[in-house]
Amino acid sequence: METKTIQNKRKLYLIVGVLAMLFSGVLYAWSILKAPFKEVFGWSDSSLALNFTMTMCFFCLGAFAGSLICKKIGPKITLVISGLLVGAGFGLTGLLTADKLWLLYVAYAFLAGSGIGISYNVVVSTVSAWFPDRKGFCSGCLMMGFGLSTLLLGSGIEKLYAMPAFGWNRTFMLLGLVIAVVLIIAGLILRRPDADAVFPVAKVKGTAKKDAVITKDYTTKEMLGSVTFWCAFVCLAFITAVGNSVISFAKDLALSVDATPSLATTLVGVLAVCNGLGRIITGAVYDVIGRRATMLASNVLTIAAAGITLVAVQTNSLVLCIVGLCLTGITYGSCPTISSAFSLSFFGIKYFPVNYSITNFNLIVAAFIAAGSNSLFISTGSYTAPFIMLLALAVVALGLNFTIKNPKVSE
Secondary structure, eight states: OOHHHHHHHHHHHHHHHHHHHHHHGGGGOHHHHTHHHHHTSOOOHHHHHHHHHHHHHHHHHHHHHHHHHHHHHHHHHHHHHHHHHHHHHHHHHTTOOTTOHHHHIIIIIIIIHHHHHHHHHHHHHHHHTTOTTOHHHHHHHHHHHHHHHHHHHHHHHHHHHHOTTTHHHHHHHHHHHHHHHHHHHHHHHOOOOOTTOOOOOOOOOTHHHHTOOOOSOOOHHHHHTOHHHHHHHHHHHHHHHHHHHHHHHHHHHHHHTTOOHHHHHHHHHHHHHHHHHHHHHHHHHHHHHHHHHHHHHHHHHHHHHHHHHHHHHHHTOHHHHHHHHHHHHHHHHHHHHHHHHHHHHHHOSTTHHHHHHHHTTHHHHHHHHHHHHHHHHHHHSSSHHHHHHHHHHHHHHHHHHTTOOSOOTTO
16 A cells, blocks of 8 residues: 555544544533433432443443454444444433433443443544554643543533523433434445565654564453453543543532533533643643653652642632643643553554453543542542542552563563
8 A cells, every 4th residue: 555545544543543532522421411311300429420430430341342352343333332322312312301310320331331332442543553653642632632532522511401492301312313424434444464564663762762662563462361450450540530420520520610501611611621632632742752751750640649639629719620620631631642552562462452442441440540530539428538549559650660661461
């Protein structure tokens, strides 16, 4: 395949991938999407927090299933399946009534969560295969699309909620239809590169050169036998848990420090902006300074984010809360970019779809920690205890960060 043809194709695929991720990322707008269920049905915070936890679990399981399905039938049919699942999930969510809390878990958490998990893995692995020379950049662009979804779609969702012609019911149905169409179109366009495709040689320099550790393609079994994987897995889980927790109660957190309802909604969007920026900045930085420096910087910023937000809730400071939310968004956004680039750099491209989906299981751990954060808030009536716990986990993650080294099977 000619180099010019490859360049044109991979630009197209990257654009399509970013758009697919943008619409899929609406799953993370939960602090906005959940509003009618609390106001109209009176469902408790713990019930809604459980839905977010279940959504993250099925998201990860869907990503794993997507890697296996895509391997057998290719990205086209796999993305069509994911689109249908998401469409059905959001559509059924629009049919909820006060006595059907169970349907929220089935429709939103299971169907929509699994469907978006499938599309997430397929899009990332398919598009990343076209960028072996710019792994961080590609991951950053894709994750940016996913992270910016809350900002770009969140405000529109609230406006649709308020319109008599739509309301929350039809808004969910419309979201399901639009996301399904986008994912199906992406499936019709995206393709993996041919075996004989020749890509530009990666220009690795500076600290990143020292981190260029890949010497072979590791099978999933070999990856799981590596101490490196488990250190990175737990480290990423703890860092992600800070962002996961804040995302699940971002609007309520802002309201607790006397933000107006409109400002609280805006701050959820600001969190999403920083999430998106964190993803693309991390991708660019990863290619220059390497994995070690990038992960350490992300970890230190996570400690700062949790610490500043803890001070904010103790002093009832809106300004510090805004700073904490911004830092949280940036560090949370860095994690999926690091996970993708880390899996590719350390364990190779051949088994990347499955290896990456396994690495993303750290989101399940983070989701349960987020549920614990919500439980602490409900039991204490304050955000102090949750942020003390999250700060402690971020510090433990920093210790693990220093133990990550070049992968060796059965270390």
